[in-house]
Amino acid sequence: MTLQDTIARAAATPERPQPHAELGLTREEYVRITEVLGRRPTDAELAIYSVMWSEHCSYKSSRAHLRQFADKAPPTTALLAGMGQNAGVVDIGQGYAVTFKLESHNHPSYVEPFQGAATGVGGIVRDILAMGARPVAVMDSLRFGPADAPDTRRVLPGVVGGISFYGNCLGLPNIGGELAFDACYAGNPLVNALCLGVMRHEDLKLAAATGLGNQVVLLGSRTGPDGIGGASVLASASFQGGGAAGGGAGGRGHDAAGGARVESAKRPSVQVGDPFMEKLLIECCLELYAAGLVQGVQDLGAAGVACATTELAAGGGAGVGMRVRLDSVPLRDASLGPAEILMSESQERMMAIVEPAGLERFLGICAKWDVQATVIGDVTDTGRLEMTWHGELVVDIPPGSAADQGPVYLRPAQRPPWQAALQADDPARLDRPATGPELRSTMLSLLCAPDAADKSWVTEQYDRYVRGDTVLAMPQDAGLVRLDEQSSLGVALAVDGNGRYSRLDPYAGAQLALAEAYRNVAATGARPLAVTNCLNFGSPEDPAVMWQFTEAVRGLADACQALGVPVTGGNVSFYNQTADAAIHPTPVVGVLGVHDDVRRRLSIGFRRAGCSVVLLGRSEAEFGGSLWAHVAHRHLGGRPPAVDLEAERGLAAVLAEAGRRGLLEAAHDLSDGGLAIALAECCLAGGQGCAVQLQRPGRLPGKGAEFTLLFGESAARAVVAVRPGAEAEFAVLCQGGGVPAAVLGMTGGASLEVSGSFAIPLDELAAAHRGTLPALFS
């Protein structure tokens, strides 16, 4: 057995070489640790700093930019807890608060799709649980390589299966999300998971260790050698060789190539999830919270015990310390040493701070749920985080130095030289369909393109019904869950992103992602309230990527300010790149809205004949980054659609008011594929056809007008079906709100007809829409 490295030994052997580089720390970072400690770190301390100062835990490349979300935050009284906590908490009235967050699990999902995606769900659910909330719904935003690529057939079914396995077994309805394909994600799929939780205001919990003598309790699964060093490896510059380059900086545990090389040659690279254990942990924690037995709580995800202890101790404030006996941690593998225990990313664990007087009751509730709970330490007033291993001191650090005071880098950012040429390559030069038959076949080809095709093959693997409060789910614009059966209060959630738009203009792309999610929430009749985000990018060490990142953050912060919706939290995932090729910059944005009466929700389906079909918003010939350019021409160039946040606000207000007054039978936002895709989805979702007239005298004459109206992707638009008899009132409402409203036609019939151009029977429309994914993946 090797000699354990202790504080005494570290002091006595100051020159002993340590593997900081292998753990992802730069020479400068290592030197800074020795300055903080006044000596070299022990192996265990080095483990703590390596994971806590990793890109994933410290946000060292992004932190300086993310400040804008706070600096530009619109005035709001709705935030009960903001950024920096596990997840933001939003007051939605009637004494309820909700918490929600998006997080990536990109790299593990490429290495081992099933478990990578499953543990991604598990990690975000624990983040929500750690705020004191009951998790009530999940969503996911998925991006893969080309749908017909052989590797996509490996990755996609695995990811979907993993989400299905874990989420279904937890009893959390999956209420929506997105699925997109692009060659840029072939080696770097994006798996971003969102969880929503609900609590009463007074139930809010924070990650803070307080109260001298309070007990530190670890509960849940035993600790094994899973994903050791997963977080720290992401700080390393790049992965050379092998198929998987780079790592998703977000998420719980990652490929352990870097850290594992140091610790052992035989570590599982991705952890294995046990959703049954997580379900017990959820119910157990909620019962512990309700009994008032938890003073502070933190989930264990990336960086495991190292992260939970440093953050709890640092969260306690000045002078608070913690003493931890690492040899008390229950192990699945008895050979683990202190450094490995600290870095392990074993799943389904939480850490709680408990008053000694309540400990017996606390342990009793854990026993009821068959959840293992072990006292591993206590809260002190030394301001130091001290850890022992069989009586010997192996860690003695100021907890804030690891948790909050990591390095911050202002990395060089440079607009890439190709950006100008890309933007100059306008899709106006592309051949366009002109005749009725050409428009018809274009519509069908977009409808069966994997990006726009019906997603039931995926969503039918997710339980949307459990808990009995799901009012809207896929393929609706947003998920909508009821939170109170008596008052019918609910929340709507949408996640959106568009890598093509962001590639053309990351500032506008991030704003368009926000605008789309905002519009989707509004299209259910809800009032948008708060924002979360997951920023998926290539390597921050590439100035071009860093420029994309800074532009996207600036764009998102500016747009949140303009729309009056604060960012409550989020996640950054860097290093999504293979060799020199980064993914499209892909900011994914989640918007949460409150619905005062879910019984008045708006859905997308045309279910009734004889309703006026009205297009809201202004339509321009905007095709840069469009689905049409992508599918018909494999073209990506020009500028994305113009952003008009005032128009988005106006549209959202009109939709909410029309919903409240019951003026609408259906509402659907316009996004990828424009009006053509939206109308097809409305018809298919509700079973009624429609007939629309797109050529109007005096405006955009001829077939060019039809093409633009059908396939253009101008933002701030929606299509609605107006309840018969409510036309005049709705027109007045739109006029008052400054929202252009054009009556296109009527619902009814068994086909989607563009008068004077073409008609497609609903059966044919359905076959085109629904056949693609089963043909690819069944």
Added chain:
Amino acid sequence: MTARIGVITFPGSLDDQDAARAVRRAGGTVVPLWHGERDLRGIDAVVLPGGFSYGDYLRCGAIARFAPVMAELVPAARAGLPVLGICNGFQILCEAHLLPGALTRNEGLRFISREVRVRMENASTPWTGGYAPGQEVTLVLKSGEGAYVVDPATLSGLEARGQVLARYVGSSPNGSADDIAGVCSESGSVVGLMPHPEHAIDPLTGPGDDGLGFFTSAVSALVSA
């Protein structure tokens, strides 16, 4: 009087609150039962809800069958206590040999979550008395191991004795033998059903309210008894 209907919570039960809500909507009184207690608390009927009891380790329902509460439930069921097992509850009833057959992986090996049409073949049990024989209803199927399997001899016996409770309309979505969606005991008091009626009690949150009939049937059967 109202009917006291128990809803058992096993570790890993997920649809227990949904089942309780359905019982309340039907006018019954919910009696929560805990897997670890050998006490049926004077109930008139009981629901075994959906979920993944004990993580469905070993086999779906195989561990739940040995839960302390089952030691009371099995003899009570044999003595005529009306029992409704939904999804995982159905699997548990099969493992406990209160119902014949078994449930295995879906054809296609994927989890299926969607609305299904089901035809009521036996409308004379305490759980289905409110339906018309042959009535088609829309319920929610959500399971990974919902394919009903049974040996041919038992199957023909089930047919002969009217123990096929419900069938999928059209072809079976999961590969169930003879399109069977639910079966019952010879007396009809013990019912196992793969699709979820408790997720079809309100058009706001499900496909409609076709499923409420299972619970109203039981309440009226018990109240009039």
